[in-house]
Amino acid sequence: MISIVIPVYKSASTLVELHRRLSDISAAENWKCEVIYVNDASPDYSLNVLETLTHSIDFQIINLKNNVGQSSALLVGMLFAKHDLIATMDADLQDEPEKLPELVRSLKQSTDVIFAKRKGSYESGGRLFTSFLFKGLVHVFSGQRIPMNAGLFMVIRKKAALLLLPFLPQSPYLIGLIANAKLTCDSIVIDRRENQFGESSYTFKKRLVVAKRFFGTLKLRPTISLSEVTEWVNLNLLA
Numbered sequence: 058m059i060s061i062v063i064p065v066y067k068s069a070s071t072l073v074e075l076h077r078r079l080s081d082i083s084a085a086e087n088w089k090c091e092v093i094y095v096n097d098a099s100p101d102y103s104l105n106v107l108e109t110l111t112h113s114i115d116f117q118i119i120n121l122k123n124n125v126g127q128s129s130a131l132l133v134g135m136l137f138a139k140h141d142l143i144a145t146m147d148a149d150l151q152d153e154p155e156k157l158p159e160l161v162r163s164l165k166q167s168t169d170v171i172f173a174k175r176k177g178s179y180e181s182g183g184r185l186f187t188s189f190l191f192k193g194l195v196h197v198f199s200g201q202r203i204p205m206n207a208g209l210f211m212v213i214r215k216k217a218a219l220l221l222l223p224f225l226p227q228s229p230y231l232i233g234l235i236a237n238a239k240l241t242c243d244s245i246v247i248d249r250r251e252n253q254f255g256e257s258s259y260t261f262k263k264r265l266v267v268a269k270r271f272f273g274t275l276k277l278r279p280t281i282s283l284s285e286v287t288e289w290v291n292l293n294l295l296a
Contacts, residue, residue, distance in 0.1 A: 058089040059142040059161065059212075062134030064127050065096045068148035069103045072110070078154040080113035086158050092116040093134040094148075098124040098296075120296035127209065128231035133290055135218040144212045152210035156247050160212045169217035169240035172207035173247040191264045195271055199236035204244035207232065213240075222286045223279035226293075230267065233274030 061079060065072070076092070083090040092114055096104050098121050107118050119137060121130065131145050142161065146152045152173065164171045196205045209231060220238050221231070235242065281289055 058140050059144055060091050060093055060134075060138035060140045060215075061144045061146065061157070062093045062095065062131055062138060063146060063148050064130035064134070065094050065103050065107065065148050066099045066124070066127075066130075067101050067103065068099065069101045069106045071148055071150050072103060072106045075148055075150060075154065076110045076114070076116070080111075082154055082157060083114050089140065090114060091139060093119060093137055095119045095121065095130040095134045097121050097126070097130040121294050122296040123294075125228065125294060128234075129225060129228055129294075131209065131231055132222060132225050132229075133294060135213075135215075136222055136286060136290060138215060138218070141215050142212055143215055143218050146210045151249055152208075152247075156210075157212075159245065159247070160210075163243070163245045164212050164214075165243065167241060168243045170211055170213045170235055170242045172204055172242065172244040173210040173249075174204055174244040175206045175208055175210075175247065175249045187264050191268055194268060195232060195236075198272070198275065199233075202236050202239065202242055203232055204242060207242075207244055210247070219283060223281050223283055224274075224277055225286060226280050226289060227277050229274040229277055230270040233271040234277075237275050237277060 063075070079092055094107050094116060096107065096118060104118075104120065110116065117137065119133060121133065135143055142164070144157055144160065146154070146157075156173065160171055160173060192206050195203050217238070217240050220240075221234050224234055
């Protein structure tokens with residue numbers, strides 16, 4: 058039914074709890090489910106933790122030889138997904154796993170992607186403001202395709218995700234790619250927790266960099282075919 062793709066970077070402290078909660082949700086919902094942990098060349102002991110996780114839920118670990126960033130790590134995980142629905146989420150537990158069933162149930166037949174529309178004081182006032190400005194730009198310049206306050210806690214149909222994979226060699230920004238591909242999007246409001254490990258790493262300067270990547274991604278065209286993606290990933294990204 059669903060593959061859950063999680064990029065892992067400096068996430069050692071949350072992985073055991075995250076894995077346990079995903080296992081509990083899968084059992085409660087009676088899901089046919091897998092978790093795909095994409096180790097984005099994490100410099101801490103995240104890989105060691107991943108290798109000790111219990112098989113209370115089907116999971117696989119994908120190791121990248123270099124740090125490629127959140128969007129590319131998610132796309133690599135999508136390549137290995139075996140179910141018809143793909144959920145993406147961070148490993149830091151700000152996006153609570155218990156909200157996943159609500160996202161899945163809210164995905165309509167006519168929709169390719171459903172986003173969690175973030176609500177709550179999960180960052181400082183200044184960072185929430187710059188986030189609001191950035192996401193407003195994304196909303197407007199995507200032709201209102203990307204909902205306001207949408208992040209990468211989302212569920213996408215695999216057939217839609219496959220359209221995104223040939224862009225991988227260009228290191229795209231995933232939300233920009235969804236807009237580029239003109240996927241049909243929707244959202245539901247979900248409260249987001251404050252980061253228990255401190256302030257978000259998304260400073261104003263970093264948001265400017267991400268904004269530049271978003272606008273660049275809107276102009277991209279695929280450089281390889283879907284049939285070439287697996288070979289390209291094996292040669293260039295996998296450890």
